Amino acid sequence: MENLFGLAIAFVAxxxxxxxxxxxxxxxxxxxxxxxxxxAAIFFLLLGGQFIAAIQVIVYAGAIMVLFVFVIMLLNLRxxxxxxxxxxxxxxxxxxxxxxxxxGLVYAALGPRIAxxxxxxxxPDFGSVERVGELLFTDHLFAFEFVSLLLVVAxxxxxxxxxxxxx
Amino acid sequence: MILPQDLSIxxxxxxxxxxxxxxxxxxLGTGWSRTAFMARWLALSGTLLACLATAALWxxxxxxxxxALVLDRFALVLHLVFQISCxxxxxxxxxxxxxxxxxxxxxxxxxxxxxxxxxxxxAGTNLLVIFLGLEVLSISLYILSGIHRERRESIExxxxxxxxxxxxxxxxxxxxxxxxxxSGSLDLAxxxxxxxxxxxxxxxxxxxxxxxxxxxGFAFKIAAVPFHSWAPDVYQGAxxxxxxFMATATKAAAFGGLLRVLYLSFSAPAIRETWxxxxxxxxxxxxxVGNLVALAQDDVKRLLAYSSIAHAGYLLIAVATATxxxxxxxxxxxxxxxxxxxxxxxxxxxxxxxxxxxxxxSHNLAEYAGLGYxxxxxxxAMTLFLLSxxxxxxxAGFMGKFYIFRAAVGSHxxxxxxxxxxxxxxxxxxxxxxxVYMYMxxxxxxxxxxxxxxxxxxxxxxxxxxxxYLGLFPTGLWGLVGNLL
Numbered sequence: 001m002e003n004l005f006g007l008a009i010a011f012v013a014x015x016x017x018x019x020x021x022x023x024x025x026x027x028x029x030x031x032x033x034x035x036x037x038x039x040a041a042i043f044f045l046l047l048g049g050q051f052i053a054a055i056q057v058i059v060y061a062g063a064i065m066v067l068f069v070f071v072i073m074l075l076n077l078r079x080x081x082x083x084x085x086x087x088x089x090x091x092x093x094x095x096x097x098x099x100x101x102x103x104g105l106v107y108a109a110l111g112p113r114i115a116x117x118x119x120x121x122x123x124p125d126f127g128s129v130e131r132v133g134e135l136l137f138t139d140h141l142f143a144f145e146f147v148s149l150l151l152v153v154a155x156x157x158x159x160x161x162x163x164x165x166x167x
Numbered sequence: 168m169i170l171p172q173d174l175s176i177x178x179x180x181x182x183x184x185x186x187x188x189x190x191x192x193x194x195l196g197t198g199w200s201r202t203a204f205m206a207r208w209l210a211l212s213g214t215l216l217a218c219l220a221t222a223a224l225w226x227x228x229x230x231x232x233x234x235a236l237v238l239d240r241f242a243l244v245l246h247l248v249f250q251i252s253c254x255x256x257x258x259x260x261x262x263x264x265x266x267x268x269x270x271x272x273x274x275x276x277x278x279x280x281x282x283x284x285x286x287x288x289x290a291g292t293n294l295l296v297i298f299l300g301l302e303v304l305s306i307s308l309y310i311l312s313g314i315h316r317e318r319r320e321s322i323e324x325x326x327x328x329x330x331x332x333x334x335x336x337x338x339x340x341x342x343x344x345x346x347x348x349x350s351g352s353l354d355l356a357x358x359x360x361x362x363x364x365x366x367x368x369x370x371x372x373x374x375x376x377x378x379x380x381x382x383x384g385f386a387f388k389i390a391a392v393p394f395h396s397w398a399p400d401v402y403q404g405a406x407x408x409x410x411x412f413m414a415t416a417t418k419a420a421a422f423g424g425l426l427r428v429l430y431l432s433f434s435a436p437a438i439r440e441t442w443x444x445x446x447x448x449x450x451x452x453x454x455x456v457g458n459l460v461a462l463a464q465d466d467v468k469r470l471l472a473y474s475s476i477a478h479a480g481y482l483l484i485a486v487a488t489a490t491x492x493x494x495x496x497x498x499x500x501x502x503x504x505x506x507x508x509x510x511x512x513x514x515x516x517x518x519x520x521x522x523x524x525x526x527x528x529s530h531n532l533a534e535y536a537g538l539g540y541x542x543x544x545x546x547x548a549m550t551l552f553l554l555s556x557x558x559x560x561x562x563a564g565f566m567g568k569f570y571i572f573r574a575a576v577g578s579h580x581x582x583x584x585x586x587x588x589x590x591x592x593x594x595x596x597x598x599x600x601x602x603v604y605m606y607m608x609x610x611x612x613x614x615x616x617x618x619x620x621x622x623x624x625x626x627x628x629x630x631x632x633x634x635x636y637l638g639l640f641p642t643g644l645w646g647l648v649g650n651l652l
Contacts, residue, residue, distance in 0.1 A: 104376070108345070111372020114365040116351050142232035143295050146287060149186060150303050153280050156193065157310035160273045161325070 188213025196272010324404025335387030411512030503563030510630030537610030
């Protein structure tokens with residue numbers, strides 16, 4: 001039952017992902033992206049990561065998507081966009097190239113797998129806030145601290161590139 | 168309450184110094200003009216201090232943050248390369264960044280943050296940390312290449328770099344996901360153990376997919392053909408000082424990260440056989456396209472962009488050997504390549520400086536006509552850098568190529584070594600062409616004398632000293648870079 005549900009959500013995720021890139025209306029892209037992110041949250045739930053699922057919904061489906069909606073509304077892009085004008089070679093080649101990559105990945109995924117030792121059964125606190133926090137401040141402490149530098153760089157970049165008045 | 172184990176915070180002192188300097192420069196640079204003037208001196212001294220702190224870590228291989236970073240000699244050699252490259256870039260920017268006005272604070276701070284990203288990328292032993300380092304480095308560079316945002320070329324460069332760079336990052340991330348699926352771990356050494364144990368019996372499909380995607384992602388970052396299409400436009404549109412930094416430090420960082428992943432996670436003999444030939448193919452394609460397209464360029468900056476693609480091809484030969492001698496060759500080559508390429512881009516930047524207008528985007532060969540008589544010392548330095556890029560003794564470029572081709576022959580890749588030599592000979596045509604222009608063509612008109620800043624002259628002097636020293640006395644560095652991984 002749970003497997004079947006997971007499979008259904010996987011299809012929803014793939015379909016909405018395709019709609020994000022293939023549909024011409026930016027609002028449809030956006031809604032598809034929300035669905036896609038929500039299905040990722042459901043995956044986390046199925047794996048027992050309630051806290052991560054909640055964060056996924058709050059941060060992505062909540063905060064980030066609202067920003068996207070605002071930008072699209074402000075830019076007044078409600079009409080359909082023209083299809084991008086690519087070079088002729090790109091137009092002919094993009095589909096075979098994408099299919100070849102997909103085929104290669106599917107082939108690889110179906111190929112032999114390394115027999116990994118069974119992971120220890122998740123403890124009662126698996127996926128809890130405490131456990132996530134503990135990992136964040138022990139094993140991944142450096143990554144956690146270093147992300148702040150990434151955020152500073154991104155912020156400086158946004159200001160440098162988007163500041164209205166040049167001096 | 169669980170406290171993390173030994174953090175060994177002293178091992179990240181160089182990174183902390185650079186980050187703190189970056190933040191201080193950011194605050195200073197946004198102020199009034201006098202503090203903006205101080206920002207560059209602060210950036211320079213911060214880089215120098217970080218160099219000293221890195222050198223102080225020498226000889227004491229140390230893990231820090233519970234094994235998230237490892238400061239071994241491999242990392243330290245590369246860290247010094249990044250810091251030297253960053254310092255020389257600051258020197259070259261002394262005049263050119265003036266045109267940025269108040270944005271020069273952001274310029275220098277992004278340069279420093281970028282260096283920290285490179286250091287983390289090459290010291291990381293965990294795919295998560297490596298990815299974050301790569302992102303800090305890439306995002307800083309996207310912004311730096313577009314920092315002249317009032318100019319079309321600069322915006323084009325930043326946009327192209329950003330879109331293709333983000334795309335290549337996706338490949339690396341996807342590869343990381345597959346590797347995690349194959350091994351259940353993000354730690355490089357742990358992945359290596361699991362894959363190595365399994366490789367004796369079977370190679371995993373997940374591993375192949377992960378390895379392939381990571382190779383594509385890194386090939387984008389080092390501008391290997393066929394993933395090079397962004398490089399010429401980005402190199403052309405970015406400020407010349409930044410182009411030199413991108414061509415040297417970024418290339419060294421990407422190669423460092425690639426080697427770290429390959430030799431920690433994919434070093435089992437059975438697995439080496441899977442990636443060796445892939446890099447041989449990439450190396451041949453990169454040498455062919457880089458060298459042949461460079462022949463047709465008449466813009467010096469663009470020519471050097473293609474030449475830097477060609478040099479990535481020589482480096483890929485050493486990766487394709489899949490031996491420890493190859494790693495040693497790569498490190499030596501990266502150090503010598505850093506000096507000669509930084510110097511060459513430095514000269515281009517100085518010549519491209521127009522009075523009062525900042526930097527021009529055209530670096531046509533015609534502007535170099537007669538430079539040997541108008542600016543004999545500058546032209547002499549440029550000649551030496553170009554000879555070194557060609558690989559003519561007694562310069563660093565010759566020794567670098569020598570070690571790489573020797574590693575190729577030693578691992579029975581004689582064909583690759585021969586191709587490398589042939590393409591080095593072909594590259595002599597376009598490098599010598601610039602020298603011919605400087606000494607054998609008459610200057611078009613008088614009064615185009617480039618004014619050389621004192622800081623720029625020092626930067627060129629350091630590059631020149633490095634190029635000559637490594638060419639004449641290569642054994643010192645060669646001894647340092649042995650048996651690192």
